Amino acid sequence: MDLRQLKYFVGVVDAGSFTKAASQLNVAQSALSLHVRQMEEGFGTQLLVRERTGVTLTAAGTKLMRHARIILQQVCLAEEELTSKVKSPSGEVTIGIPSGAARVMVTELLALAKEQLPKVSLKIVEGMSGLIEEWMGSGRFNLAVLYKTVETPGSASSTVLAREEFCLVVPPNQIPLEDTVSLRDLHAFPLAVPMRVNNVRRSVADVVAQHGCTLDVKFEVDSLSTIVNMVMDGKAYSILTPSAVQREASLGQVRVVRIVNPTITRSVVLAVNPRDERSVEVSAVRALVPKVVQQLADTGKWPAIIPEAEPSAISQ
Known part of the structure; x- marks a missing residue:
């Protein structure tokens, strides 16, 4: 029968x-x-x-x-x-976002999700990039925003959202007064940076080592807000991306100085848990995130480069 x-x-x-x-x-x-x-x-x-x-x-x-x-x-x-x-996705979707990206995209993402996906309950987990990467690897999230170096091969489940350049975050009224600083001159600035397991730290350390340069790391802190506060108080410099200090820089509480010769770049990617590839609600949120990033870049709220005609997966 x-x-x-x-x-x-x-x-x-x-x-x-x-x-x-x-x-x-x-x-x-x-x-x-x-x-x-x-x-x-x-x-x-x-x-x-x-x-x-x-x-x-x-x-x-x-x-x-x-x-x-x-x-x-x-x-x-x-x-x-x-x-x-x-037609009208419903359910719960959990997305992990590193603290730097979270500072610029969470509010916009939640607002757009409420407007376009009213039946989807979006859960945001914020943390340092190393922790987000670890939790995503253990299957804790449906989606995660991750940082990858240009040389890092990606997967079919990773979509490039943007590319960012690292910069020297300078306390107000402190040197260097120029708009750029050479990589070889970074050793002159006492730094507060994330721990070694952090993707930001690894990305910078790899490039610095490749060019035979050194860094003066005074403080290792796995808290973005603490690092930013230390720079604002003049207790240290840091190496971050502009998105991490966008608000403070706009208020004149810190200055952003581009690192050049060479620049240090990374890709911001959106990864999906393989088990959720066919989930209707996860796919809906997955399609929403690039729209938010594009919108933020267009309005200048996220100083990043949006790839044009970028393949869906990161390639070497």
């Missing part, structure tokens, strides 16, 4: 005859007769009494008819629910 047989059986009973049912269902009468006969053989009992004027239910047929209507109704409800879910 399958759903098609149940549908045909109900159709015959409702029509009152095989002839009428065949016309209404657009199925050959012989096919309908064959399916009902197969059902009777499968159950080992007669379901319909065939007469010249039509068909009537046997006791067994009456019982099956009751169950068949319930089954077909439930199938119909399931189809409607799933179809509706595709």
Whole structure:
């Protein structure tokens, strides 16, 4: 017995005859007769009494008819629910976002999600990039914003959102007074930076080592807000991306000085948990994030480069 047989059986009973049912269902009468006969053989009992004027239910047929209507109704409800879910996604989606990116994108992301995905409950988990990367690896999130160096090969589940340059974050009224600073001159500034496991720290350290330079790391702090406060108070400098100090820089509480010769860049990517690739609600949020980043870049709220015609995956 399958759903098609149940549908045909109900159709015959409702029509009152095989002839009428065949016309209404657009199925050959012989096919309908064959399916009902197969059902009777499968159950080992007669379901319909065939007469010249039509068909009537046997006791067994009456019982099956009751169950068949319930089954077909439930199938119909399931189809409607799933179809509706595709048109209007609903459910809970958890996304991990590093503190720097979170400072510029969370408010906009939540506002746009509320507007376009009202039935989706969006949960934001903020943390230092190393922790977000670790938690994503353990499957804690549906989606995560991660940082990757240009040389890091990506995966089919990683979408490039933007590219950022690192800069020297300078206390107000402190040197250097220029708009740029050479990589080889960074050793002159006492730094407060994230711990070594942090992606920001690794990205900078790799480039510095490649060019035979050194850094004067005075403080290792795994808290973006603490690092920014130390710079504001004149207790240290730091190496971060402009997005991490966008608000403070706009208020004149810190200055952003580009690092050059060479520049240090990273990619901001959106990763999806492989188990959620086919999730309707996760896919909906996944499509929303690049729109938010583009909007922030267009309005100058996120000083980053948005890749044009970028492949969906990061490539080496």
